[in-house]
Amino acid sequence: MKPTIFFTFCVMLCQSSFALGTKDSTLIATTSSIISNTIPLPEEVNQPLLWIKNRQLSNGLVESAEGSNFVSLYDNALAALVYTIHDDRESTEKILDYFSHRLDTEFIEFGGGYYQFRRGDGSQTRRKWIGDNAWLLIAINHYSERFSSSKYETMALALENWLRTQQAEDGGLWGGIQANGKRIHKITEGIITAFNAVPGYDDFHKGILLYLKENRWDQKESLLLAWPENPKYQYAMDLHSLGSLIYPTLSDQLLTKADRYGTRQISSINGQKIRGYCFDEDKDVIWLEGTAQMALAFNQSGMEEEGKQLIREIKKTLIYSKTNDSVAGVPYSVNQGTNYGESKLWEHADQAAAISSSAWYVFALKNFNPFKQAGNKNVPAADKFWLR
Numbered sequence: 001m002k003p004t005i006f007f008t009f010c011v012m013l014c015q016s017s018f019a020l021g022t023k024d025s026t027l028i029a030t031t032s033s034i035i036s037n038t039i040p041l042p043e044e045v046n047q048p049l050l051w052i053k054n055r056q057l058s059n060g061l062v063e064s065a066e067g068s069n070f071v072s073l074y075d076n077a078l079a080a081l082v083y084t085i086h087d088d089r090e091s092t093e094k095i096l097d098y099f100s101h102r103l104d105t106e107f108i109e110f111g112g113g114y115y116q117f118r119r120g121d122g123s124q125t126r127r128k129w130i131g132d133n134a135w136l137l138i139a140i141n142h143y144s145e146r147f148s149s150s151k152y153e154t155m156a157l158a159l160e161n162w163l164r165t166q167q168a169e170d171g172g173l174w175g176g177i178q179a180n181g182k183r184i185h186k187i188t189e190g191i192i193t194a195f196n197a198v199p200g201y202d203d204f205h206k207g208i209l210l211y212l213k214e215n216r217w218d219q220k221e222s223l224l225l226a227w228p229e230n231p232k233y234q235y236a237m238d239l240h241s242l243g244s245l246i247y248p249t250l251s252d253q254l255l256t257k258a259d260r261y262g263t264r265q266i267s268s269i270n271g272q273k274i275r276g277y278c279f280d281e282d283k284d285v286i287w288l289e290g291t292a293q294m295a296l297a298f299n300q301s302g303m304e305e306e307g308k309q310l311i312r313e314i315k316k317t318l319i320y321s322k323t324n325d326s327v328a329g330v331p332y333s334v335n336q337g338t339n340y341g342e343s344k345l346w347e348h349a350d351q352a353a354a355i356s357s358s359a360w361y362v363f364a365l366k367n368f369n370p371f372k373q374a375g376n377k378n379v380p381a382a383d384k385f386w387l388r
Contacts, residue, residue, distance in 0.1 A: 044315070044365060045362060045365050045366065046327075047318065047326070047327050047328045047329075048318070048327075048328065048329055048330060048358045048359075048361050048362050048365075049082065049086065049362055050324075050326070050327040051321055051327040051328055051329040051353060051358060052079055052082050052083075052329070052355060052358055052359060052362070053083075053088075053091065054321065054323075054324060054327060055079070055355060056079070056091060056094065056095075057120055059098060059120075059121075059122060060094030060095050060097060060098040061076060061095070061098055061118075061120065061122065062075060062076050062079040062095060062355060063120055063355075064354060064355050064356070065348075065352040065353060065354050065355070066321060066322060066323075066329075066352060066353060067322075068352070069119055069120040070117070070119065070120070071117065071118045071119065071120060071122075072116065072117055072132070072355075072356075073114055073115070073116050073117070073129075073132035073133070073135070073136060074116075074131065074132040074135050074356065075354075075355035075356055075359075076095050076098075076099075076136075077132065077135035077136045077138065077139040078135065078139075078355060078356060078359035078360070079091075079095060079355055079359060080092045080095045080096060080136075080139040080142075080143065081138070081139050081142055081359070081363075081370055082359050082362050082363075083095075084139070084142050084143050084146050084147075085142070085146070085366065085368055087146070089147055092139075092143055093143075093151075095139075096139070096140060096143060096151075096152050096155070098122075099114055099136065099155065100152055100154075100155050102114070103154065103155055103158060106124075107155075107158060107162075108158070110126075111177075112128075112158070112161070112162035112165065113128035113130075113133050113162050113176060113177065114128070114132070114133055114136065115127060115128060116128060116129045116132050116176075125179055126177075126179035127176070127177070127178055127179045128176040128177045129175060129176040129184065129190065130163060130166050130173055130174070130175055130176045130184075130187075130190045130191075130193075130194055131175075131187070131189060131190035131193050131194070133159055133162065133163065133176070134159075134163060134190065134193040134194040134196070134197035134198075135193065135197070136159060137156055137159040137160060137163070137197040137198070138193075138196065138197045138370055138371070138373075138374070140152045140155060140156045140159070141156065141197070141199070141373060141374060142370070142373055144156070145373060159197075160197075160198050160199070163194045163197065163198055164198065164204055166194075167204060167207060167208075168186070170207075170210075170211050170214070170215070171206075171207030171208055171209075171210045171211035172186040172191060172207075172208070172211035172215065173186060173190065173191045173194055173208065174186060175187045175190055176190075186211075186215075187226075188212070188216050188224055188225065188226050188236075188239060189226070189236070189238055189239065189242065191208055191211070191212070191216075192208075192212075192224070192239075192242060192243065192246050192247075193242070193246075194208075195208045195209075195246065196246050196371045196374050196375065197374065199374060200377060201377035201378055201379055205377060205379070206383055209379070209383050209384075209385060210383075212224065212385070213385035215228070216228065217385065217386070218234075221235075221257070222250075222251040222253065222254070222386065223235060223239070223240075223251070223254070223257065224239040224243050224250075225239075226239055226340075232281075233280050233281075233340065233341055235260070235280070235281065236279065236280060236340060237258055237261040237277050237278065237279055237280065237287070237290050237294075238279075238290050238293060240254050240255060240257065240258040240261075240294070240297070241255075241258070241290060241293035241294045241296070241297040242293065242371075244297040244300070244301060245293075245296065245297055245300060245369050245370075245371045245372075246371045246375065247386070248300070248301070248375070249384065249386070249387065250386050251386060255294070255297055255298060255301060255303065255306075258277060258294060260281055261277045261278045261279070261280065261281060261283060262275070262276075262277055262278075262283070263275075263276070263277070263278050263283040263284075263285075263286060264286075265285060265286045265334045265335045265337075266334075266335060267316065267317055267334050267335065267350075268334070268335050268336065268350040268351055269317065269319060269331070269350070269351060270316070270317075272316050272317075274286055274313050274316055274317060274334045275309075275310075275313050276288065276290075276291035276294075276310065276313055276314070276334065277290050277291045277294055278337075279338075279339055279340040280340050280341070282338060282342075284337035284338055285333050285334065285335055285336070285337025285338065285339075285345065285350075286333060286334035286335065287332070287333055287339075288314060288317060288330050288331060288332060288333060288334060288354075288357040288361075289332060289354070289356040289357040289360050291310055291313070291314060292310075292314055292330070292357060292360035292361045292363070292364050293360050293364075294310060295307045295310035295311050295314065295361075295364040296360065296363050296364040296367070296368075296369065298310065299364065299367045300367065300369050300372075307364065310364070311361075311364055311365065314330055314357075314361055314364075317330055317331055317334060318330060318353075319331055319351075319352070319353045321353075328353065329353025329354065329355075329357070329358040330353055330354065330357035330358045330361045331349070331350055331351060331352060331353055331354055331357060332345070332349040332350070332352075332354040332356065332357055333345055333349045333350045334350060335350050336349070336350050
């Protein structure tokens with residue numbers, strides 16, 4: 001999740017909500033009741049998996065950090081994927097049911113798209129972001145395949161159709177709708193996520209590739225551009241990791257070129273020196289969600305030793321739950337600093353375990369690529385501009 005988006009909402013909704021606090025004991029699940037129909041998991045996977053499970057509220061939503069009363073559509077999609085790959089159908093359906101029950105009153109009534117952020121009780125802001133809606137579609141697609149179910153077919157089709165309506169004449173996708181009704185500018189991360197989420201390969205996908213070629217591709221560097229209008233921040237680390245996971249043949253050097261964001265920082269939690277990746281080239285903070293994405297990308301690309309090294313670094317950052325000391329999650333960042341661009345990370349981003357980082361850590365441990373299911377789109381060679 002792009003931190004600049006998350007930060008804006010946190011300031012508005014939850015300036016102090018990321019402080020670690022107590023939690024209703026009814027929300028703390030025991031190990032024996034976490035996952036149905038699965039064999040015991042190694043301790044390394046069990047801790048973040050159970051921590052994610054313990055974030056699920058009684059209404060089915062998953063809070064983004066322990067005791068935060070903050071809910072992100074993206075984090076819920078990631079949690080649904082974590083539950084799905086561990087065959088926890090009940091927990092997955094609690095999340096998907098929540099949004100399915102609001103298909104008419106939230107999605108359709110207000111012009112399509114689910115809102116990006118809400119509180120634990122479900123009250124939401126009015127911002128709609130294509131990236132998070134694309135992630136929800138990815139989660140539904142995995143659920144449908146894993147459990148051979150068409151239960152959420154209507155919601156999936158609604159999400160797909162709305163994503164398609166965001167396409168501009170140049171093939172790019174608008175980022176969604178701000179709370180004030182204005183369009184969000186075209187953001188590369190969201191565009192490539194939607195490319196993967198929408199099934200198949202047709203003019204929608206072809207248009208996206210044409211847009212990327214003409215507007216977001218650095219031919220000399222063989223890299224996708226995040227912010228071409230701003231040379232200082234024209235590159236973003238997640239376009240290396242996500243780019244590799246969505247387009248495996250994008251560039252042979254895509255992952256090694258991410259060294260430009262590599263840094264070492266001291267953990268605010270335990271004082272250990274951690275190696276990982278920043279959001280951008282100012283290298284003032286380690287972004288653990290992105291570092292976990294890189295670990296997975298290395299694993300998927302056959303660079304297992306590099307992936308294992310990052311996993312060992314991430315493991316050093318685990319924060320044990322205040323309410324259940326047998327489970328632990330990964331914080332959003334190792335230390336305080338700036339997010340993508342120059343605005344500062346929100347308070348406690350480095351001190352509270354986060355769903356996004358913890359989920360991607362699980363994906364890396366399991367070597368699970370959430371984009372792989374829809375990755376084989378039979379893209380014509382002529383449309384793969386990066387191969388030219």
